[in-house]
Amino acid sequence: MVKGKKKSNEPSGRKITLKMAKNALKVTVDGKRRLDLSNMAIATFPKCILKLCDIEELDLSRNLLKKIPDTIDKFVNLRSLDLHSNHLEQVPAAIGRLHNLYSLNLCNNHLTTSGLPHELGLLRNLRVLNLGMNRIETLPPPVAALKELQELGLFNNLLTHLPKCVQNLPKLQRLNVKANPIPPDESPEVDRIQRVECLYLVREDCLCTDCLKRCKEEREKLDSRMSAASTLKKSIFAGLITPNSVAQDNQAIWR
Incomplete structure (x- = not known):
């Protein structure tokens, strides 16, 4: 009897080589080094990209990732980290060591409140945090330490009330809490925060x-x-003549 091969516990997915990663490396219009590995069916965080840890933007969105390793803290220059539309259930505490992080997108994953580390509060330079489309019931209190945060997405979660830490964010300009089971009597508490529609490109x-x-x-x-x-504007002013033409016809008067 031929024995079958033992199934691996490793999730299936596309393997990324260092050569592939280097080919995906781009320079943004403002001179930032950006590694775009989005929508590539990646199931395991590619260890090879640790050799490119001097990048400033990393896009691993729309993949099959279930876990982000602690080695994410090697990307010390990272300003933008996009992990939206994966299968993440937990964010590593090591993410709190990315002190230069400006934007963090964790939208459309499987995150719960317990999957959000308190170390998020260490991201003192964070301006944009997107936690929409998850299973979050509340936010960890250290989020109140994000004094530079300007945009916060909490839409399509399980919030039954607005987390108190949100009200202690002095620079918050945009807050999206749509599609949460928050009772109507909670809404006055967020009136002081400008709520706007989001534009997705x-x-x-x-x-x-x-x-x-x-x-x-x-x-x-x-x-x-x-x-x-x-066309309407042109038709409104169609009967007017230019001042120069009037002056030419009445040169004697102008003199």
Whole structure:
């Protein structure tokens, strides 16, 4: 009887080599080194990218990651970390050592309150934190230490009240708590915070056929309205003549 191969406990997924990672390395318009490994079916954090730990932006979004290792703290220059749309259940405490982090996107994962480390409060330079579309019931109190935080996404979670730590963020400008089971009587507490609609930009190849068609139709409608408004302005002033023409016809008077 032929024995079958023993199944590995390692999650299946695409393996990233150092060569592939180097090819995915880009320089942003403002001169930042960005490693874009998004949407590549990665199931395990690629150890090889530790050799590129001097990067300033890391995008591992839309993959199959279930865990981020403690070695994430090797990326000491990191300003932007995008991990949205993975399968993360926990954020490592080591993330608190990324003191230069400016933006952290953890949207659309499997995070609960227990999966958020208190070390998040050590990210004193953090401006943008997106925790939307998870299973979070409240925030750890150390989040109140994020005194530079300007944007906080908590939409589509399990919040039954607005966490008190949110009210102690002096520079918070945008807060999204939509689609949470927060009772109506909680809303006055956030009136002092400006709540705005979010704008999401995606590439065309990330949209399904129906969504792309609808977006193009809306764009055509907008272009049509703008064109009509421009034509109306021209027609309103069509009967006017330029001051120079008047001056030429009445040069004697002007003299």
